[in-house]
Amino acid sequence: MTVSAGLVAASPLLAAEPGHFGYGKPATPAEIAGWDIDVRGDDGAGLPAGQGPVAKGGEVYAEQCAACHGTFGEGEGRFPKLVGGIGTLTHDRPELTVGSYWPFAPTLWDYLNRAMPMQAPHTLSADDVYAVTAYILHLNDIVPGDFIADRNTLPKVKMPNRDRFVWTDPRPDTAAVPCMTACANPDRVTITSTAEGKNLTPRTTGPLDSMQPK
Ligand code: HEC
Numbered sequence: 001m002t003v004s005a006g007l008v009a010a011s012p013l014l015a016a017e018p019g020h021f022g023y024g025k026p027a028t029p030a031e032i033a034g035w036d037i038d039v040r041g042d043d044g045a046g047l048p049a050g051q052g053p054v055a056k057g058g059e060v061y062a063e064q065c066a067a068c069h070g071t072f073g074e075g076e077g078r079f080p081k082l083v084g085g086i087g088t089l090t091h092d093r094p095e096l097t098v099g100s101y102w103p104f105a106p107t108l109w110d111y112l113n114r115a116m117p118m119q120a121p122h123t124l125s126a127d128d129v130y131a132v133t134a135y136i137l138h139l140n141d142i143v144p145g146d147f148i149a150d151r152n153t154l155p156k157v158k159m160p161n162r163d164r165f166v167w168t169d170p171r172p173d174t175a176a177v178p179c180m181t182a183c184a185n186p187d188r189v190t191i192t193s194t195a196e197g198k199n200l201t202p203r204t205t206g207p208l209d210s211m212q213p214k
Pocket of ligand 1: 069
């Protein structure tokens with residue numbers, strides 16, 4: 001009590017805002033900008049200013065990426081391929097690459113900006129991320145050699161696998177609408193079927209079993 005009374009007395013702001021504990025500080029706009037880096041896939045919302053042509057991306061790639069991903073994106077050793085695999089998604093061993101799998105080009109920018117090069121993420125400038133994004137798209141024959149990636153051009157790139165994603169979850173329980181008024185009385189709800197005995201999930205033991213129908 002003495003301590004908190006002292007803090008309140010020392011800070012008129014805290015006194016006016018009960019519920020604060022006297023530590024921490026409001027995040028500055030610069031701090032928020034440092035964390036607020038997400039880029040939306042379909043329309044590229046959040047992409048920053050800057051731009052990068054394919055040719056410059058080739059230089060960045062040769063220096064910073066080729067050692068792991070191969071000169072042409074073919075992947076060294078067990079490092080991932082970035083190119084090819086189109087048409088393999090239904091095979092037993094599908095090859096998931098930027099060209100065969102990724103639905104949105106802005107997501108490539110976002111991923112590279114967050115995660116690559118693997119041993120030193122967050123070290124590329126926005127321009128270099130744009131350039132190497134353009135280069136990887138070009139390696140996949142998705143954009144021409146004179147393509148310049150920026151916040152306007154990337155969202156317009158149509159990725160080969162763009163239309164093959166299922167955007168609505170087909171499982172029936174995900175379409176349930178929560179009841180907000182005049183709902184069923186929970187005491188009168190009868191459970192008519194469970195996953196028990198259907199070999200879908202391991203048999204439940206313990207308290208959950210009390211929910212099984214008698
Ligand atoms: C030290 C090795 C290394 C270097 C250098 C490196 N990467 Fe990677 N990269 C990886 C590994 C490992 C993964 C897989 C990471 C995972 O799945 O979590 C990966 C994943 C990727 C992917 C996603 C592949 C996919 O379809 O899932 C892309 C794209 C990529 N890297 C691009 C780059 C670019 C561009 C550079 C250079 C700026 C770079 N990488 C440098 C090792 C590396």
